Amino acid sequence: MASLTPRWRMQQAARPVADAFIAPNDRLTASERLEIYNRQYWFRIIDSFYDDYPGLRAVIGDRRFSRLARAYLARCPSASFTMRNLGSRLESFLRREPRWTAPWQKAALDMARLEWAHIVAFDEGGKPGLDIDELLGAKPSRVRLALQPYITLLEVSYPVDDWLLAVKKKDDGLRAEASNAVALRHSRAGHIDVRRAKPRPHYIVVHRMGCLVYYKSLEREPFEILRALQRGANLEEACAVTLRNRRRTAEETSRLLQRWFEDWASYGWFCRP
Amino acid sequence: MPANRFNGFTNYGIGIGLRVPHYQHILTRKPVVDWFEIISENFMVGAGRPLHVLDQILEQYRVVQHGVSMYFGSADRLNREHLRRLKTLVKRTRTPWLSDHLCWGSVDGRYTHDLLPMPYTFAAAKVTAEKIRAVRDYVEVPIAVENVSSYAEFHASEMTEWEFLTEVTERADCGILLDVNNIYVSSKNHNFNPYDYLNNVPHHRVAQIHIAGHSKFKKYILDTHDHPVLDPVWKMYAHAISLVGPTATLLEWDASIPSFDEVHHEALKARKFLHSLATAPVPA
Numbered sequence: 001m002a003s004l005t006p007r008w009r010m011q012q013a014a015r016p017v018a019d020a021f022i023a024p025n026d027r028l029t030a031s032e033r034l035e036i037y038n039r040q041y042w043f044r045i046i047d048s049f050y051d052d053y054p055g056l057r058a059v060i061g062d063r064r065f066s067r068l069a070r071a072y073l074a075r076c077p078s079a080s081f082t083m084r085n086l087g088s089r090l091e092s093f094l095r096r097e098p099r100w101t102a103p104w105q106k107a108a109l110d111m112a113r114l115e116w117a118h119i120v121a122f123d124e125g126g127k128p129g130l131d132i133d134e135l136l137g138a139k140p141s142r143v144r145l146a147l148q149p150y151i152t153l154l155e156v157s158y159p160v161d162d163w164l165l166a167v168k169k170k171d172d173g174l175r176a177e178a179s180n181a182v183a184l185r186h187s188r189a190g191h192i193d194v195r196r197a198k199p200r201p202h203y204i205v206v207h208r209m210g211c212l213v214y215y216k217s218l219e220r221e222p223f224e225i226l227r228a229l230q231r232g233a234n235l236e237e238a239c240a241v242t243l244r245n246r247r248r249t250a251e252e253t254s255r256l257l258q259r260w261f262e263d264w265a266s267y268g269w270f271c272r273p
Numbered sequence: 274m275p276a277n278r279f280n281g282f283t284n285y286g287i288g289i290g291l292r293v294p295h296y297q298h299i300l301t302r303k304p305v306v307d308w309f310e311i312i313s314e315n316f317m318v319g320a321g322r323p324l325h326v327l328d329q330i331l332e333q334y335r336v337v338q339h340g341v342s343m344y345f346g347s348a349d350r351l352n353r354e355h356l357r358r359l360k361t362l363v364k365r366t367r368t369p370w371l372s373d374h375l376c377w378g379s380v381d382g383r384y385t386h387d388l389l390p391m392p393y394t395f396a397a398a399k400v401t402a403e404k405i406r407a408v409r410d411y412v413e414v415p416i417a418v419e420n421v422s423s424y425a426e427f428h429a430s431e432m433t434e435w436e437f438l439t440e441v442t443e444r445a446d447c448g449i450l451l452d453v454n455n456i457y458v459s460s461k462n463h464n465f466n467p468y469d470y471l472n473n474v475p476h477h478r479v480a481q482i483h484i485a486g487h488s489k490f491k492k493y494i495l496d497t498h499d500h501p502v503l504d505p506v507w508k509m510y511a512h513a514i515s516l517v518g519p520t521a522t523l524l525e526w527d528a529s530i531p532s533f534d535e536v537h538h539e540a541l542k543a544r545k546f547l548h549s550l551a552t553a554p555v556p557a
Contacts, residue, residue, distance in 0.1 A: 020428075021427055021428060021429070022425045022426065022427060022428070023425075023426045023427065023428050025426075025462070025463065025464060026464070027492040027493065028492055028493065030425075032492075033424050033425040033426075034425060036424040036425070036493065036495075037387060037389065037424065037425065040387060041385055041386075041387055044386055044387065045386060048386075077383045077384075078383065078384040078385075078386060079382055079383060079384065080384060081314060081317075081342040081352060081355045081379075081384060082314050082317065082342070083386055084318075121321075122321050122322065123318035123319060123320060123321035123322070123323055123324075124318070124319050124320065124321070125318075125319020125320045126319065126320050149319075150319075150320070150321075208320075208321060210325075211321055211322035211325045211326075212322075
């Protein structure tokens with residue numbers, strides 16, 4: 001902790017403010033007393049951020065991640081009663097300020113999106129699942145399906161799902177909970193060599209079954225159907241994407257659609273809009 | 274005094290904090306524990322594993338909710354969404370009382386996720402007590418406020434911390450979660466006698482007691498919850514029990530968490546103080 005002090009010490013400008021409000025004691029000046037809280041604040045939120053983004057850390061490396069964490073948390077301080085939501089604005093921050101993850105901007109953004117999707121899938125509320133049989137006989141142009149609120153559809157350029165699973169195997173960090181003091185405890189995540197990966201489209205559904213979070217890879221076609229449904233298209237509009245494929249017969253397409261929808265319904269992905 | 278209106282007339286004994294590293298042990302071994310304290314915010318979620326685990330715990334154990342972000346002392350208005358989620362959880366756990374800290378920690382909608390000390394003024398006491406009443410009326414369970422450990426004091430303070438705690442709890446007509454370790458930590462950081470604190474809080478309002486470990490640095494003590502309880506804190510605990518009676522007691526261990534058995538063993542050391550009181554003659 002002491003080794004971090006110079007970097008974290010409050011600026012000179014804050015000292016008169018501390019003196020005006022805080023009483024010194026026989027061992028510490030007002031600003032030194034305030035600095036205990038200053039350090040604890042940063043340790044606490046950076047610690048939480050580290051725990052939430054082991055994959056991003058592995059993509060850009062510890063040093064870049066540390067700089068990113070401080071910049072992001074200074075620019076986007078917590079606006080929620082729970083630290084679970086610390087990363088809720090990270091995607092937009094990285095789109096606005098990609099320099100923090102250079103030269104791995106794209107892979108970093110992909111990973112940040114996946115890790116936030118994981119947090120959402122972990123504990124976001126769900127709605128009652130929809131029994132797909134209820135829709136039998138309904139006109140596709142009049143059927144609208146919603147996806148569960150805990151589901152995120154991700155179109156990414158790197159296999160970040162595989163990377164994150166590999167990183168999590170190595171990361172056995174534990175989260176401190178209720179003390180108002182925290183120790184700096186950052187386990188070193190695995191390193192991902194982005195240079196060896198060729199970017200190509202990957203389609204991932206981040207969802208939950210039981211209490212476990214899953215990353216399900218899809219082909220582009222079924223992914224686009226789900227994305228269209230999530231955006232509010234009716235069933236007919238959503239499935240129109242399959243008409244582009246001229247290598248299949250209508251019967252084959254019909255069987256494929258049936259299988260996809262049966263699978264997705266069995267995962268509990270659908271609910272009423 | 275053990276069972277009073279501030280702890281829902283319960284007599285819960287010795288509990289420990291429910292922490293993630295112990296989930297597996299608790300759910301598979303089902304150890305005998307008087308009760309568990311949960312951090313409310315960890316379970317104020319829509320669904321998923323946290324609530325799944327909590328439901329399993331609730332099938333076997335008594336649970337009391339302890340919050341870390343209500344910030345009764347913040348100038349911000351109460352967060353309605355926070356309250357709604359809290360009440361949903363209260364209905365799920367059927368907690369007999371609800372505790373949170375006498376502190377502030379948010380300003381203009383920004384959260385520090387820390388338990389910041391307040392200026393001990395009459396104006397602050399009034400505003401804080403009003404908030405406590407509002408929360409209690411909304412969640413419909415008794416509330417106990419916990420004294421925090423602190424590293425700073427304000428020029429503006431008009432009274433001691435224990436006088437402030439008394440002022441707030443009398444105005445709000447609420448309970449006290451007396452954190453003995455926090456009193457010790459603050460007494461060292463602010464040069465006061467911790468026994469003055471213990472002797473002068475309204476004992477009849479104490480709903481629960483916290484004990485924990487702390488870390489000593491050269492110029493101050495930090496409330497780290499990462500050690501066993503130290504001897505001076507046990508002595509203070511014994512004194513507190515002699516003043517307030519055998520009260521629901523909880524050991525907090527939140528960082529560098531050892532095995533479940535080690536944490537439970539440490540908590541159960543409180544038994545000897547509770548038992549010695551039970552066998553002691555009643556003062557005239």
